[in-house]
Each structure stands twice: as C-alpha cells, then as structure tokens.
Amino acid sequence: MTARAVPVPPPVTDPQGLERLIEALDGAGGATRYIGGWVRDTLLGQAPQDIDVATRLSPQEVESRAQAAGLNTWSSASGIAHGTIGVVVGGKSFEVTTLRRDVATDGRHATVAFTEDWQEDAARRDFTINALSADPLTGEVHDYFGGLDDLAEGRVRFIGEPAQRIAEDHLRILRFFRFHARFGKGTPDAASYAACVARAKDLMALSRERIAAELVKLLAVADPLATVEAMLEGGLFAPVVPEITDAARLAALLSAERAAGVAPDGLRRLAALLPPSPVVAEQVAARLRLSKLERKRLALAAEPDGTTVAERQAYAIGVESAVDRLLLADEPQAARRIEHWQRPSFPLSGGDLIAMGLTAGPAVATTLRAIEQRWVREGFPAKAVLDGYAREAVTAVVGPAG
Template sequence: MTDRVAVPPAGWDADALDRLGQAIGFGEGRSRYIGGWVRDTLARVAPGDLDIGTQLLPQEVKERADAAGLTVWSSPSGLAHGTVGVVVGGKPVEVTTLRRDVSTDGRRATVAFTEDWRDDAARRDFTINALSADPVSGAVFDYFGGREDLAAGVVRFIGDPLQRIAEDHLRILRFFRFHARFGRGAPEAAAYDACAARANDLMALSRERIADELLKLLGCTQPSGAFDAMLARGILKPVLPEIDQGGLARLAAMIGAEESAGVAGDTMRRLIALLPQHAATAEVIAARLKLSNAQRKRIATALTAPAAPPQELAYRIGVEGAVDRLLLDGDPSSAAAIAAWSPPRLPISGGALVARGLGAGPIVARALKLLEEQWVAEGFPPQPRVDQLADEVAARLRDQ
C-alpha cells in the first residue's frame, strides 16, 4: 500500500486550507491530517470528515485561526478536550491538540495534551484509525502497522484488546462496524475473543450511544456478516437479547430488496427489518434505545401498516412508510414505483359539497370522508370522476 496520499484533499477549498495550514504550521510539521480521512483515502473509498491533529494548544489554534480570518467555533468542553472547529471553504474541520490518556472508566477519558505523535496515535482504537499524513508532502505516518492491516482487510486493536475495550466499552460495537466496512473474512481472532469476553460491558453504556453505533453499522454496505458474528458469540445479548437469526435473515433480505428496488440503503429501514416483527416488542426495544419519537413512529407505522394496494398504502401512511412496508414484504418493484410517486390531494373542497345542497356542518365532513374513501378505492381518478362522485355522495346524504 502506498506511503503517500494526494494533497491537498480533493473537494476541499485549497486556498482556505492553505490559510489554515500557514496559521497552524503545516510546513513546520506542527499539524497533520489524522484518522478517518487518511484511512479512507488509502482504502480508496469516499472520505468523510477532514480532521487535523496539532502540537499546538487549543487556545493557540483558536487565536491563530482567528488571526487568519477564518471562522472559528468552540465550546468550553471542546476546548478542554483539545478541539477547535474551523470553517474551511464552507465546511467544518476539527483541529485537535495531540493527547494522551490519563485515566479511563469505560465511558469517558481524562486526557492530557502532548506533542508526541505516537502517544496520540496509541490512544486510538484500531491500527487503521491511527494513521496520519503530512499535509504538504502527503507522507503517511503509521506507528502500528495500520497500512498493512488495511490492505489485508484486518481490523485490529492497538495493544491488548481487552484493555482497549476496558478503556471504552463502545469499542466492542465499533470493532464490528469497522469490520463490516473494511474487514475481509472472519474477524481478527484476538479482537473477536475480547469482544465476546467483555460483552457485558455494553450494559454500562448509555443506550443512546449504543443506538447511534448500531445505526452506523446498519449504514454499512453489507452489515449482515458483522451482525452474524455478534450473534454467534452472544455479544448483543446483554443489551439486545431479542435480536436473533430471524432478524438477521430479514436484514439480509431487506438489503437485497433495497438493491433490487434501486433505493438507497436506509439505516432505520434496516433496523425495522432486524427487530422482531411485533409492534409492541419493537416499541419496547425502541424505547430502551431511546430512539426519537419520529423514529419510533416510523417503526410502528411499518409494522402495523394495513394490507392495501401500493398507492393506497402510500396515501394512507406516507411514501416513506409504504416503501418500508413493501420492502419488508419483499416487493421491490412496487417499492421502486412508490418511491417516485407523489400522493395527490383530494381535488374538491367542502364548499363544493355545500353548493350541491348539503348544509354546512358535520354532514360536510362526513361527505368529504365518504368521497375520499371512494376516490382512493378507485385509484385516484381525475376531476371529472371526482365531480360525479361528489354528486352521488351529496344526493345520497340529502336523501337520508
């Protein structure tokens, strides 16, 4: 694997990056690109955020970026942890002072600042995440064999896996997410054994962090293998005992249905497939994971949707809900058609019914409801047929 990356990063404002670089010492070796951008660039996958590590203290970063005329944001907690946000060409970049861990408790770490690049890399979780790159030459710095692991499709903890998980329990789920994204074949044995041995540590995490990590995993192109590996060793059992092989089979089917329908993979839709298909049980899990009200409503809608033709279904529960339900039912062709469909609005008002001889009040609402039901049942016919239906409904109600 190459020992250099192309700089400046494609898709970023080179002039704005140069202004930042001059301010925080790119040419002096004081600052480097770190972490995910370096890893993704080497792996030839679309990079995400651009992060920078620096030997400068956070207040100095802030002052230098301000002096360079760049927009800076920071919070007291961010500064305390060494991170300053800078807007570069309209995009956010986080500049973080190098750190070493002083103490950890499995959920958070107390850190101290350092100027040692290796110390900072050593506190990261996996070898492939500990890479950094010189922003001028593109030279890659790799202290723990991350390039070789990336090339081999191996996700490996830095140091003792049991200790690294003890430092941050979320690393169990992160291991499987990164294996789903970059791993090939079976999970690395020492890491897999450590995740199984420390699975109960997941119970100490906030359910919001667990949910966030699971949704990130579900957003991977092919997450099924990672879930299969977790189920095989009971790793999810302490926090999600309801997930089983049936859910894994539905997840795999959902991913295949999304591909057949030509719709983008959706993390919530995949979660719905993974969950037990009983609305009450799914709601218990959603509440445990502290999902948002909108997410919980989406789960309930998909699992309780009535049987109906695709367009009627989309009209009643919304296009998103209909696509969820149709893909769960293994009907990708209908889902593809519905995804591009905009439900119409009933093209008549209460005033048009009053003009047909109905008195204002509850009878008009009843007439609109009857008219809408017939209009939907007939497949949303155009205005001439709506006018006929309105005449029929008005006449029927006038005669009662």
C-alpha cells in the same frame, strides 16, 4: 513505523483556504497533520466525508494562529478541555484537535492531557486503521501500529490489548463491528472479537442514545449481514436488544433492496431484525430512545397492511414507510416504483360538499372521508371524476334535488 505517499486532499470551497489553515498551523514544520478517517478512506480510494486535523499546538495557539490568518474559529469549554477548536475554511467547518493522551477513563468518558508526541496520540485511538496520520504537504503517511497492513488485508484490529481498549470506552464494541462491516474481509480479528464477546455486558452501561446511533450506522453499511451473524453468534445483541435473535429477514431485505436499487437504510434494517410486531417495535424504539419520527417509522414497518397497492400505502403512511413495508414484504419492484412518488393533495373540502347541498355538521366530515377513501381506491382520478363521486355521496345523504 512505516510511511507511504498518498495524494494531498483536494481543496474544499476556497482553493486557498485549506492551505492558509495548514500554513497557519505550521504544517511545513511538522506541527500539523491530517489524521484518522481521511487518511484511511483516501488510501482506500474512497471519498472522505470529513478532514480531521491534529496538531502539536495547544488549543489556545490554534485559535490564535487561525484568527491571525483571517479564519473564523469557534469553541466550547468542553471542546477546549479535550483539545478541539473549530475553524471555518471556505464556508466549511473543520475540527483541529491537539495531540492527547488519556489520563483516566470510565468506559464512557476520558480525561485527557495534551502531548506533542504523535505516537502517544495514536496509541489512544481505537483501531490501527484509524490511527494513521498524513503530512498535509507531502502526503506521507505515518503508521505506528501496523494500520497500513491491516487496511490492505481488510483487518479491523484494536490497538494494544483489546479488553483494555473496550474498558476505556464500551462503545468500541459496537464500533468494532461497524468498522468490520465496512472495511473488514472474512471473519473478524480473533482477539478483538473474543474481547468484544467477553465484555458484551459492558454495553449496558452506555446511554441508549449512543447504542442506537452506533447500531443504525452499523446496519447502514453496504452489506452488514455477515457481521450481524457474527454478533448474533457471540451474543452481542442480548444485553441491549435481546429481541434480535435471527438474521433471516435481514438477508431477505438486503436482497430486496438490491433488486429495487434502493439505498441502504439502517432503521429499515433494524426493523428487519426485530419480530414483525408493532408492540415489540415500540418497546425497542422506546428503549433505544429513538426520536418520535423514528419510533413511528419502526412501528409502521412492523404493522401489516391490508392493501398490496403501493400507492395506497404511500398515501396512507408516507413514501418512506411504504417503501419499508414493500421491501420487507419482498416486493422490490413496487418499492422502486414509488420511491420518488409524490403524494397527491386531496382536492375537495367540506365547503365543497356544503355547496352541493350537504347540511353543515358531523355528516360533512364523515362523507368527506368516504369520498377520499373511494378516490384513493380508484387510483386518484382527476378532479372532474372526484366531483362526480362527491355529488353521488351528497345525494345519498340528502336525497335527489327537488
């Protein structure tokens, strides 16, 4: 085991809140540490998204001590069974998890028992860079499996035997590639990669929701191209999304995103990996059980549009989907132009047409749609110009006034 000093994390909302939690959980006595992602990201100089806390204390004792310190807690039967208690500190929720060891796993779920052994808890984690823990007072990092060296060298590596770790939780296959895309340098760790390739069919046992969530996260990293190409070479997509066979469109999209200055988006990048077919997009979205909004967006990204005017597309399908289409069509400047475009409201109603002399009935809706289409084609002119369009349209239907 090695140790390294790193900065203690900054306070959250309440400057004393985090200190109160650590004090309540005997941080000074070594009973509680920061763990996992916070330690990893802090070492890399990145802003951690969450602070995860691990402790030797039982869930019941965590709850009791936190409440005695005046901190609100929350829990669930499932959470307690897995050792997790939620604590609210300075308006932010933290999860405090009791050290654990796996008793049984089935590739999706684990039955755990509690332990007081930090190394035993670290051994059940997936990758060496995620098994680091840090003293909350001194910043000393505890490393049981070479995670510090792996982090420095940009190597994502399973703890222990890769095939066994994958057998414990099949989602670790996709997690391996996501973490390699984010933290890895060069080619993936050979033993870990080989195990993922050999056990790729294990992904079929996972819920499609879990696969979708992990895949979108993977694609949302800054540059997933090399990782996706490695996955294609190893046949990793074949068991769950066999439609993904080539990364050329993804490469073009990444280039367009950079040119436009548009933030990475996992769903847009998934669209780039699929054949440009709304039917295929719908099939994949349904299989991955994406939300209705995500399904619609994926299908819209695959559907060709007759107009190349960015604002017209944004008006018709929304800014987000228009940006998707424009970037996929390699039009980064147009995408940048409309990224923050505000869709104008059509300032005309059927009542306005009736007031101009049009008889109530089906002709009102038909005429209104025609006027709106002209208004969009002409670049959304002012209300006075639109009123002129309306009078022309009404006259065309009812004839000139006596």
